[in-house]
Amino acid sequence: MALPLAWLLLAIPSFGQDAVGFEISVVEVSPEAGGVQKDPRAQRYDRLLGKKLRYESLEVLSTEKRKLALEQTGQLGLPTGKKLRLRPLDRGPQGVLVAVDLDATAQGDFRIPRGKPLLLGGQPHRGGQLFVVIEVVD
Numbered sequence: 001m002a003l004p005l006a007w008l009l010l011a012i013p014s015f016g017q018d019a020v021g022f023e024i025s026v027v028e029v030s031p032e033a034g035g036v037q038k039d040p041r042a043q044r045y046d047r048l049l050g051k052k053l054r055y056e057s058l059e060v061l062s063t064e065k066r067k068l069a070l071e072q073t074g075q076l077g078l079p080t081g082k083k084l085r086l087r088p089l090d091r092g093p094q095g096v097l098v099a100v101d102l103d104a105t106a107q108g109d110f111r112i113p114r115g116k117p118l119l120l121g122g123q124p125h126r127g128g129q130l131f132v133v134i135e136v137v138d
Contacts, residue, residue, distance in 0.1 A: 018070045020088040020096050021138030025063040026078060027121075029055035030128030045133060048119065055128070065137065080123050084132055096136050112136050 027045050034057030036046045042060045049058065061079060068074045073087040082103035090097040095113035100106060106120045114136050121131035 018091065019067050019138070020070070020091060020098075020136060022066045022068065022074070022086070023063060023135045023137045024066065024076055024084070024086075025133040025135075026061045027131045027133060028059050028061055028125055028128050029053060029131065030057045030059075030126070031055060032057055032127065034059070045131075048117065048133075049131065053129075057128075061130075067138070078123075078130065078132070080125055080130055082123065084120075086134065098134070100134070102132065 025041060025045070027042075027049070029049060031054075036042050036058045037060060039060055041063065042058055045060065046058050049055075064076060066074050066076075068086070068088050070088050070091065073085055076084045078084060082105065084103075085101040087099045088096050089099055089109065095111045095116075097109055097111050098118075099109050100118070100120065102120055105123060110118050112118050112134060117133045117135040119131055119133055121129065123130045
């Protein structure tokens, strides 16, 4: 009886020093007038996206924090019906290597340095575009 319990314990992800904290924000930009939310996070994303895109309004739709062990997959549903899946593969001095799958929109392994978010998206949403911002926060 002890053997099945041991296998069960090995299957449970460890959240020791190998665990990685992520902050995942869903942001919508639109050509409709509305400006940028006063939220400091929205202001920061405006500085990141405003250099690359033209829009009249920016809104942070949601922000979620997740902690994942290396090789553990996390999933987040988006307002478009698509799903974001991410799995930290490795942690090193240059950041965290993460496997990302955004339902046929973006797929690949990306190194995310602390303090430099990964921006994914451009999906149509309510007359604007939806972006996902993934940051390492631990």
